[in-house]
Amino acid sequence: MADLSVALCGVTLKNPVIPASGTFGFGREFNELYDISCLGAVATKGLTLAPRAGNPVPRIAEGRGVILNAVGLQNPGAEYFIEHDLAWLRSKTRVIANVAGSTLRDYGEICALLDGKTDFIELNISCPNVRCGGMAFGIRPESVKEVTKIARENLQKTPLIVKLSPNVENIAKNAAAAEEGGADCISLINTFTGLAVDIRRRRPILANNTGGVSGAGIRPIAVRMVYEASRAVSVPVIGMGGITCAEDAIEFLMAGATAVQVGTQNFTDALACPKIIEGLNEWCDFYGIGRIASLTGTLQLNG
Amino acid sequence: MREITATILENTPIAEGIFALTFATEEAIPVQAGQFAMIGLRGFPLRRPLAICKAEGERITVCYRLNGEGTRSLANEFRAREKLPVLLPLGNGFSLKDSQRRVAVVGGGVGIFPLIAAIRQYAADREIYAYMGFRDRESVCMEYEMGRGKRLLLATDDGSCGYHGTAVQAFMGEIDKVRPDVVLSCGPTPMLRALKVALTGKKIPAYVSLEERMGCGIGACLVCVCKKTDGQRARVCKDGPVFEINEVEL
Numbered sequence: 001m002a003d004l005s006v007a008l009c010g011v012t013l014k015n016p017v018i019p020a021s022g023t024f025g026f027g028r029e030f031n032e033l034y035d036i037s038c039l040g041a042v043a044t045k046g047l048t049l050a051p052r053a054g055n056p057v058p059r060i061a062e063g064r065g066v067i068l069n070a071v072g073l074q075n076p077g078a079e080y081f082i083e084h085d086l087a088w089l090r091s092k093t094r095v096i097a098n099v100a101g102s103t104l105r106d107y108g109e110i111c112a113l114l115d116g117k118t119d120f121i122e123l124n125i126s127c128p129n130v131r132c133g134g135m136a137f138g139i140r141p142e143s144v145k146e147v148t149k150i151a152r153e154n155l156q157k158t159p160l161i162v163k164l165s166p167n168v169e170n171i172a173k174n175a176a177a178a179e180e181g182g183a184d185c186i187s188l189i190n191t192f193t194g195l196a197v198d199i200r201r202r203r204p205i206l207a208n209n210t211g212g213v214s215g216a217g218i219r220p221i222a223v224r225m226v227y228e229a230s231r232a233v234s235v236p237v238i239g240m241g242g243i244t245c246a247e248d249a250i251e252f253l254m255a256g257a258t259a260v261q262v263g264t265q266n267f268t269d270a271l272a273c274p275k276i277i278e279g280l281n282e283w284c285d286f287y288g289i290g291r292i293a294s295l296t297g298t299l300q301l302n303g
Numbered sequence: 304m305r306e307i308t309a310t311i312l313e314n315t316p317i318a319e320g321i322f323a324l325t326f327a328t329e330e331a332i333p334v335q336a337g338q339f340a341m342i343g344l345r346g347f348p349l350r351r352p353l354a355i356c357k358a359e360g361e362r363i364t365v366c367y368r369l370n371g372e373g374t375r376s377l378a379n380e381f382r383a384r385e386k387l388p389v390l391l392p393l394g395n396g397f398s399l400k401d402s403q404r405r406v407a408v409v410g411g412g413v414g415i416f417p418l419i420a421a422i423r424q425y426a427a428d429r430e431i432y433a434y435m436g437f438r439d440r441e442s443v444c445m446e447y448e449m450g451r452g453k454r455l456l457l458a459t460d461d462g463s464c465g466y467h468g469t470a471v472q473a474f475m476g477e478i479d480k481v482r483p484d485v486v487l488s489c490g491p492t493p494m495l496r497a498l499k500v501a502l503t504g505k506k507i508p509a510y511v512s513l514e515e516r517m518g519c520g521i522g523a524c525l526v527c528v529c530k531k532t533d534g535q536r537a538r539v540c541k542d543g544p545v546f547e548i549n550e551v552e553l
Binding site for chain 1: 304348349519520521523528529
């Protein structure tokens with residue numbers, strides 16, 4: 001039995017496996033299938049100050065090894081979450097509140113509202129599916145730093161994770177900009193902006209036209225970006241992008257991640273997260289790894 | 304709801320472009336008519352939500368139309384004795400009040416399959432009047448199952464079998480004679496819309512089962528939402544797929 005615990009910004013997670021924002025709601029539905037207290041943490045559905053209705057349907061499409069989604073941040077609002085779901089979710093495991101906004105001021109306000117109430121705040125500055133839905137802040141390093149700073153100024157107690165977009169020129173620069181702005185941790189990658197075509201109708205499948213591409217097909221790009229970003233910062237990194245099994249998660253850990261998030265695979269297999277946790281334990285035991293935390297950043301490039 | 308590894312018993316065509324997939328579960332799973340299953344296909348990240356057509360103890364049948372790569376793969380590459388990951392039973396099905404004795408069932412296309420589950424569940428102690436629409440004679444299937452009730456009237460677009468017209472037209476032609484206590488329906492959205500219009504002012508409760516592209520199938524991802532007439536959003540997978548006809552925008 002390996003020690004799967006990892007420390008993230010002074011908070012201990014029992015293991016490094018976290019369902020990714022938007023794929024897991026607030027945990028209640030998956031808890032009908034398995035006890036979600038086995039998870040290292042849960043990243044909530046993206047929260048905004050006011051409730052949001054999201055995009056028209058269809059909101060999902062499929063490609064080879066990938067899916068595209070354009071849910072558009074439908075959520076009941078942060079206050080509803082605090083009132084109805086937060087206490088229950090915290091009784092289960094660590095809570096990462098994923099937050100988004102349309103303006104700098106929104107980001108400041110939602111951080112102030114949630115400060116001290118959750119274990120982490122994850123700043124969504126990379127949602128590609130809504131107009132002014134955050135990704136505008138996530139593209140240029142200057143604006144990454146600016147929005148991070150606003151969030152930081154509004155958080156006294158809760159560690160700040162900044163979730164980076166991969167739709168950028170230089171991921172290392174954006175990672176460094178988040179750290180300069182005051183991020184305690186960075187997570188990456190959010191989805192790539194993509195387009196899937198219904199060739200019979202000569203129209204996009206998604207009502208929103210474009211959507212965020214995720215799933216196993218993007219994993220090598222995500223691992224590369226996690227590697228580059230982790231080299232550019234001194235804060236811990238949460239890696240994600242196409243993780244389907246324990247071995248995929250280990251790639252991210254070796255590339256520099258302290259913990260990982262699992263998204264699309266929750267749709268392919270609702271029991272993905274507990275299976276990955278079990279697989280990590282088996283892998284560590286097989287290779288004589290006593291502490292999973294010792295794997296982080298151990299990737300050595302070929303000379 | 305549970306995640307199981309099912310064993311395929313049969314996966315065969317039953318009409319033009321329509322297949323029936325029967326699988327065995329390790330133990331009997333209680334299923335309400337109108338509930339569905341998320342079927343996992345090798346090589347496809349998204350599961351396919353398919354209405355449960357028959358649940359007989361440890362044998363469950365779902366039916367699907369060849370529609371895209373996923374369903375073609377299911378038809379061509381999955382044989383008897385193979386294993387299949389399945390999440391089921393999901394969603395809220397058709398549940399009738401004890402007072403609803405005369406039940407009209409109006410279906411079209413692949414929408415007939417969850418209605419067959421309803422006919423199977425309720426035919427023993429209620430009067431079922433079924434109106435089922437198809438393109439033509441060749442696309443009619445499961446006639447025996449559809450006919451378990453008191454009456455079955457087939458409708459075809461080309462008149463090659465049964466009533467010449469739509470299932471809704473066939474039903475409306477008999478509604479005053481049948482005087483149903485409740486209507487259950489599933490099919491293409493234009494059909495459901497026509498039913499809603501036809502029933503306006505009739506004071507007969509009607510329930511429709513909706514179809515939408517899904518992500519998780521359990522209510523977590525908010526991919527498969529529909530608009531409710533009160534302006535709220537509902538999750539087809541978790542709050543539905545069966546809704547009261549006036550509760551949702553069609």
